[in-house]
Amino acid sequence: MTQARGDLVFEDDFDAPSLDLSAWSPHYLPQWSSRAASAATYQLADSCLTLSIPDSQGLWCAGDHKPDLRVSGIQSGNYSGPVGSTIGQQPYREGLVVREEQHPFRGWTPNGGYVELRAKADIAPGSMVSLWMVGLEEQPDQCGEICVMEVFGDTVVPGESAAVGMGLKTIRDPAVPQDFQAVPLPIDLREFHTYAVVWSGGEATFSVDGTAIRTCHGAPTYPLQLMLAVFDFPEQSDGRLVPSFTVDRIRGWAIAEELVA
Numbered sequence: 001m002t003q004a005r006g007d008l009v010f011e012d013d014f015d016a017p018s019l020d021l022s023a024w025s026p027h028y029l030p031q032w033s034s035r036a037a038s039a040a041t042y043q044l045a046d047s048c049l050t051l052s053i054p055d056s057q058g059l060w061c062a063g064d065h066k067p068d069l070r071v072s073g074i075q076s077g078n079y080s081g082p083v084g085s086t087i088g089q090q091p092y093r094e095g096l097v098v099r100e101e102q103h104p105f106r107g108w109t110p111n112g113g114y115v116e117l118r119a120k121a122d123i124a125p126g127s128m129v130s131l132w133m134v135g136l137e138e139q140p141d142q143c144g145e146i147c148v149m150e151v152f153g154d155t156v157v158p159g160e161s162a163a164v165g166m167g168l169k170t171i172r173d174p175a176v177p178q179d180f181q182a183v184p185l186p187i188d189l190r191e192f193h194t195y196a197v198v199w200s201g202g203e204a205t206f207s208v209d210g211t212a213i214r215t216c217h218g219a220p221t222y223p224l225q226l227m228l229a230v231f232d233f234p235e236q237s238d239g240r241l242v243p244s245f246t247v248d249r250i251r252g253w254a255i256a257e258e259l260v261a
Contacts, residue, residue, distance in 0.1 A: 005255070006116050006143060006253055006256035007253065007254045007256075008252070008253050009108075009110070009113065010108045010110070010252035011252075014044055014048055014049040014248070015067050015194040019021055023076060023108055024107055025077075027040065028040055028071045028229060030102055031088040031098045031099065031101070032096060034100040035100065035102075037060070038059065040071075041057055048246050049074075049246070050247070051230075051247075052242055052243065052245075053070050053071070053119075053232045055239065057070050058070070061092075064234065067235050072230050074229070076107035076227075077109050079104050080101055080102040083098050083099065084178050085137075085256045088141070090171070091137070098170070108225075109223040109225045110224065111221070113198075113252050114253040115199070115250075115251075115252050116195070116251045117131045117148060117247065117249075118249045119131075119195070119246060119248060120245075122243065122246075123152075123241070124156075125154040125238075126233045127243035128155060128230070128231045129150075129229070129231070130151070130228075131148040132150065133146045133147075133227065134149055135220060135222055135223070136222075136225060141174070143172050144171055144175070145168065145171050146219055147165060147167055147169060149164055149165065150164070153243075155182065157192070158188075160186065161184055161186050162187055164187075164208060165181065167214065167216050175220075176220055177218040185208060187209075191206060192248055193209055194209050194210065198255065202261075204219040228252070231243070
């Protein structure tokens with residue numbers, strides 16, 4: 001049996017004049033700060049979404065998150081407990097408490113399928129971009145991660161190559177193995193490339209521009225939300241470049257199985 005694409009179940013080509021707020025929240029893990037303090041800087045133009053971090057953008061969770069971090073991101077789900085509780089997605093340290101309660105939000109939260117991103121980025125040492133998928137954490141153990149792509153600027157040789165991270169991250173789910181690798185690839189990150197994962201039955205196969213790179217076993221078997229972001233670490237950055245992540249499209253297909261003779 002081999003896996004093949006079935007029905008197209010999600011598509012955002014960013015053609016609309018505004019972000020589709022039924023699919024995306026333009027706030028990065030706002031429960032640990034606030035919606036105002038976690039708002040992304042982004043624009044929609046030329047059928048693309050561009051996330052960026054201008055000099056004027058403040059720190060995320062200033063005074064608490066170490067190292068200092070700035071981020072512009074969108075996510076297709078969100079969940080938290082009440083203010084003062086420790087219930088929330090992707091806490092970055094033990095004992096972190098909710099500062100602003102978030103209403104449950106569900107955009108596209110797939111449980112398997114084929115997920116595809118076509119994007120380009122302009123980053124330098126001290127910045128990074130990523131598309132990853134994480135559990136909703138309505139049940140605490142359902143927090144494993146499938147990282148479709150992750151690139152740090154200090155691995156990029158402009159116009160020549162980049163180390164593209166892909167794989168599984170345990171986070172706090174003991175059922176998901178830590179199986180993540182940054183793979184050097186001969187790609188120009190400033191040009192559009194297609195990053196994808198086919199994910200079914202606990203197996204995840206990652207590809208770039210249609211070429212399978214690696215396969216991981218033990219992937220989450222519960223719904224995941226998409227997280228798409230550009231990050232900047234001011235202590236490591238020289239500040240001469242505004243990091244940006246330009247997304248042409250995100251699409252998702254169900255998986256169909258077919259016999260191979």
